[in-house]
Amino acid sequence: MTSNKPIALVTGASAGIGNAVALGLVKAGHEVIGTGRRTAHLARRDGVTYLDLDVTSDESVAAAVAQVIKRHGRIDLLVNNAGVASAGAAEESSVAQVQALFDVNVFGVVRMTNAVLPHMRAQRRGRIVNISSVVGFMPAPFMASYAASKHAIEGYSESLDHEVREHGVRVLLVEPGWTNTGIEANSLRPDTPMDVYAKQRAVADRLIVEAVKAGDDPVAVSQAVIAAATDIKPKLRYTAGSRAGFVSTMRRVVPARAFDRQIRKLNQLAG
Numbered sequence: 001m002t003s004n005k006p007i008a009l010v011t012g013a014s015a016g017i018g019n020a021v022a023l024g025l026v027k028a029g030h031e032v033i034g035t036g037r038r039t040a041h042l043a044r045r046d047g048v049t050y051l052d053l054d055v056t057s058d059e060s061v062a063a064a065v066a067q068v069i070k071r072h073g074r075i076d077l078l079v080n081n082a083g084v085a086s087a088g089a090a091e092e093s094s095v096a097q098v099q100a101l102f103d104v105n106v107f108g109v110v111r112m113t114n115a116v117l118p119h120m121r122a123q124r125r126g127r128i129v130n131i132s133s134v135v136g137f138m139p140a141p142f143m144a145s146y147a148a149s150k151h152a153i154e155g156y157s158e159s160l161d162h163e164v165r166e167h168g169v170r171v172l173l174v175e176p177g178w179t180n181t182g183i184e185a186n187s188l189r190p191d192t193p194m195d196v197y198a199k200q201r202a203v204a205d206r207l208i209v210e211a212v213k214a215g216d217d218p219v220a221v222s223q224a225v226i227a228a229a230t231d232i233k234p235k236l237r238y239t240a241g242s243r244a245g246f247v248s249t250m251r252r253v254v255p256a257r258a259f260d261r262q263i264r265k266l267n268q269l270a271g
Contacts, residue, residue, distance in 0.1 A: 005031040007072045008229070009065075011055055011112060012082030013048065014039060016181035017131065017218045021079055022048045024222030028230065030077065033068055055082045055108030065115040074123055077229050078116045080109040081131045083149075085187040087205060089197040090144035092190030098145045101188060105149035109156070113171075117164065124168040129228045130157045131221070132173045134239075134247045138259075141267045142204035145188075158236060172228045173237045177244035178215035203268050216241035 008025045012018035013034025022034040026047035035053035036042070042050040051067060054060040068075055083105045086093065109130055120126030135143060136150030154173060161171040187208075190201075224240035239245040251259065264271070 003031045003072060005029055006076040006229075007068070007074055008032045008077040008079065009068055009075050009116070010034045010079040010081060011053060011108070012036065014042060014050070016183065017176065017179060017221045018079075018081040020218035020222040021081060021225045024219065024226055025077075025079075025229070028226045030229075031072065033072075035064060035082070053082075055111060056103045058111060061111045061115050065112075065119075069119060075116050075119055076126055078112060078126070078128045079131070079225055079229075080112050080128065082108055083131065084146075085143070085183050086146045087143060087187040087208065088190035088193065088201055089142055092193050092197060092201075093145055093188075094191050097188060097191045098148075101145050102149055102152070105146070106152045106156070109153060113160070117169065120169045121164070121167040126169045127229055127234070128157075128160075128169070128171045129225055130171065130173055131225075132157070132175045134175055134177045134244050136173075136175060138247065138251055139263050141263070141269060142201060143208075161236060170234055172234055174221060174224045174228055174240055175237060175244055175248065176216065176221045176224075176240040177247060178211040179218055179221060179241070180212060180215040181218055183212065200269070207267065216243065 006029070008030040010018055010022045010025065010032060013022040014036035018034065022032050023046055025032045032048045033051055034048045035051050037052065037054055039050035039052050051064050053064040065075070084101055086101055113128055116126070116128070130153050132153050133150045135147040136154040140147035157171045157173050164171060220241040224238040228234055228238050239248050254262070
């Protein structure tokens with residue numbers, strides 16, 4: 001089955017930001033295939049066709065991409081959205097727990113990218129949009145592993161974009177701020193909690209809940225993804241929502257010491 005519409009593949013599309021992105025791309029004129037670990041209950045909803053996909057599995061990624069290519073003949077846009085958050089002090093997470101987070105947030109992106117790039121290079125066009133975060137360019141106390149994964153995606157994407165541009169492919173970043181998705185409820189909790197961090201961890205948990213509740217609507221991220229997917233001359237980075245744009249500007253123009261003090265103040269950290 002072929003379509004004259006651009007073919008978009010969106011990971012982690014069953015809820016939250018991914019669902020908003022998938023629906024937004026449908027409205028923007030794309031044929032959208034959304035993925036999730038278990039999508040049988042979704043089938044086709046609001047114009048989005050769903051596939052089961054586990055981004056931590058080489059076999060699952062290869063099978064899903066092959067199915068899209070068999071059905072549609074091409075992939076014009078890949079949105080790497082699937083991810084997990086974490087909370088707690090860095091010392092409270094075992095190496096195994098951090099590795100599991102990176103397997104989704106970083107290596108999942110690598111798996112998906114490696115799977116679609118041969119097809120995009122062959123057709124001499126395509127865009128890969130990676131969902132990063134404002135914590136991909138700033139500190140996130142008590143979310144260190146998550147921030148590290150997003151910092152990794154920033155470096156990976158910017159470097160890869162230079163490698164594939166001559167083949168007609170662009171790799172772009174969307175950087176949301178706090179988004180009202182309830183992600184904090186599904187964050188990985190420390191698997192080796194320590195009493196020394198308990199008090200400040202509780203403060204951080206409260207601040208995260210408040211920030212998410214007051215966060216941008218996921219539609220803001222969808223709009224940024226659509227811009228990245230359709231701009232004739234795309235930018236490397238797209239902030240999503242007014243807060244993210246403000247933070248990005250402050251990170252660039254505020255002196256390092258002043259920015260450091262503000263991070264500690266906002267996170268209610270002593271010293």
